[in-house]
Amino acid sequence: MKLSESLARLRYGLFPDHLVGEVLSKRWTDNAIPLVFLLATVIGVGTAIPDFFSLASLADASRQLGEFAIVVMGLTIVMLGGGIDLSVGATFALSAFASVAVIYIMGGPIWLALLAALATGAVVGAANGVLIGYLRLRAFLTTLVTFTILHAIYSILVVNFSAQVQLADVQTPIWDFIGDGGVAGFPISLIVAVLVAILAHVFISRSRLGWHVLAVGGSRRSAFNAGISVRRTVFMTYMISGLCSGLAGFLIGARLSGVGPGTGAGLEILALTAGVVGGNSLGGGRGSIAKGLMGAVIVLILTNGLIRLGFTSGTNQMVLGVVLALAVFLDVRWLKNRSKVLAKVYVAPVYSALPSTPSAEPDSGSPFALNDRLAETEFIGLGEIEGPEDVILDEDDNLYCGTRNGEVVRFLAPDYKQWEVFAHTGGFPLGLAFDRAGALTVCVGAMGLYSVARDRTVTRLSAETNRTPFSILDDARLRDPNDCDIAPDGRIFFTDSTTRYDAHDWALDSVESRPTGRLLVYDPRNGRTRTVLRGMSYLNGVCMAHDGQSLFLAESWACRVHRYWFDGPKAGRLDCVIAAMPGYPDNINRASDGGYWMAWLGMRTPSYDLALRKPGMRKRMTRRLPQDDWLFPNINTGGVVKFDENGAITEVLGNLGGHSHPMVTSMREHKGALYVGGILNNRIGRYRLEGADPSWTGMRSYWGEGR
């Protein structure tokens, strides 16, 4: 190996480039900007005002924070649902007036004051909700107008009643305690805010209604088409915001023991800035209660800091304007460019040197030499199906395959002219296997392991395995379940080809060539799924050996075949039976003569083999070229090979012109014929095998003569 290659291998093997893309693909990275902003604010204000974070100062600020945070959380929920509520300040003031009026003018009890404040908030929220949710008015303008209406009402009320409030001589210790007191040093308003925060967080992140809010905010149209009541959901968000403002109004009423003309003035701008600065996306769908809280803390520290620094009036607005503009700007840019950056940096190639191999050239005399025998296949379902990745036959000779439309299709014996949709699984059904009871086990790409019973009921067997500690990507999820086979005891062994790419991006995994494929086992006795082997390069086909104790495993991008013993005396042993091949292996299935059929989904090329040894070149390619211009492995010429127990090649079937079966991903022998499927093909091929046992079927081979 040349020195430069060794260096490249070290560089791309040791340095975890892939983590950049994985971290960026995480939603929690949205928190990075607001968090940095928060730290900058804390450090900046903390150094400018030495005693800003002293205890006395904090106690006062936290009381303010409580009320403010409650308002911001209400607004955050509205923003998550794709709306905006500018009436929060006026609602806040009006609710404060309502509670103050109950205490000082009516002489009513505390609970009535609280109820009055909440009711005020609820009425305003309901009005906003009806206008924006049901009448579908524009949120910004509508709440701006409700704000002016409420503000006008509030001003009228304050002018008429404030003297009465000031002159009232009412002593209510509980009221004063809510305003000034606290529990263990924490002011009541802060405690209430924490409770509201927990409630709101659980609501948004753990409840069905909360998810509806996020769905509506994320994509109104999709939410509507998915059957979510968009109007009711939007209505609800404004209702919640109104209630939050009402609660906060009650708290400020208690704190100030009265209301003035300035109560709640400018609160909407502050709250809006807090919501956006915290990282909640305008237009909805992205954000959280935590972000709202972060924004509330930032804005409060900033404004209080500016006041403490003794700036003249107006400075606050100036800074707030800049912060608001900056936050919206970052939000818009982040949203627009994150996916672009992610698409650019996600592919992180590693060094991969494929061992040299005998040639596959026709008439080269090597055991791999291709021929044109597959050109003689007859077609089944030509042009009627799309993407039969795997094919299988039952004991009545009916032929099954998956399609990219998410269906399992059945061609009826004996002539396979007629077909029907056997079951709809969704996703992309790939590998197939029959269990002892005759139920069809299906690996559904992008979804998991499913079972279709004889009566066509679809059951999910497994969609997750144990998660690796400290993995950034959630590798408990099955991303690309590819092929499965069933042990005599009923355990289902199946492969999950990559943890880095979704099923439809399977070819990208080759450009990266990072071995992340896994062998998993699903145990029907306890319903658990466990990872058996990991770190394989696109682990694809899996086939139960004739001994019932071991499996043949195909690593597509490494062009290798392994044998793994899961049972018997050699249990746990992993042998490489074919170390190098000129083709990329796919599914493996039993042959009637005691050997195994293996599909080649494509053939290695010298140029791509070289590219695999140049990770830097592939990295530059993925960064600088559009995907259409990337160098991909050749998946336009494939074939079928047969090997024996020891991995020696005994037969090769190819299609040189590529007219019948340019790529092959699967094949099944059944009663003297080989049925050939391909993930990019629009047909299934049937090839008559000379001299094969005309009564041999897979069902009998697996489950005995009775079938």
Next chain:
Amino acid sequence: MTGWFLLLGRRRQEDTVFLLTILLFLTFSFVLHGFLTTGNIIALLRSVALLGILAVGMGIVVIGRGIDLSLVAILAISVAVFLNLLGQSYPIGIALLLALVGVIAVGALNGVLTAYAEMPAIFATLATGTFVYGLGRSQFLTQDVIYLPPGHDLFTAFGNARLASIPVEVVVFAFILVGAFLWLRFSKYGRYIYLIGDNLNAARNAGLPVRPVIVLQYVVSALLAFVAGLIMAAGIHSMNTRIVNSSLLYDVILVVVIGGIGLSGGKGGVRNLIVGTLLIGILLNGMTILDISDLYQNLIKATVLLAALIVDGVLNPRDEQTDQQGDI
């Protein structure tokens, strides 16, 4: 029935509003003592002129599918700074030039934030409005109200000028209306604004200079705000920056929406602005004659605006399938 209703709603909103305006005018003429007098009509026109000039600025931006919430802040701060410069005995030409540069800069900032940074217009202009007020109030001005220093007779004379007994602001308003009409209807960039407001992506694909035109529309609206501010200051010889907190901005939006310029852009014109301005002007004037206090006037105006929004929403409902994501 629906078709007729749509015709009424979509094509004829300004006609309906015009009819309403005449009805209101006639009602006030008969019911209100002192409404139909030359003095009051002139006062009405004067008060309407200011609102109308601002509405032209807002209208142009709204046609281009934007909104300018910084209008009143620009008006107040630019003129206050201008008066302040006069107070520091700058020559009027220099002061005007400096103020003009500032106004164009703020307008361009609005445009750049919406067109190039692609921020939603409401947030961009809300932020610049807040920023401009804060900057002017904290860095340039020492008090809320800035008075015109003595010795600027030309300026005050301008404020009191009459053209055939028509006050100068009305004349200016008329000029601006004619100018806006000609610009929007016949000039290349005026037509571009409609195209951009109607479908921004289509306009961009057609090769229109979308971003510069958006910047232009915000600069125009900022300039109109400055003009309105100058007229205001010429009349009352001062500028109260607290006007930022008043309901003037809502009145301007009210005029535009009531006049029938759809907030989704691409529709409407000067005719809509005229009927909207007249209706709101007559309403405000009538309420003042009725001696309704400012507080209640605000309440009534806001309620009327809400009603207008509801009618607009019912006549031009938004569809779940075609709604723009993030279009709030």
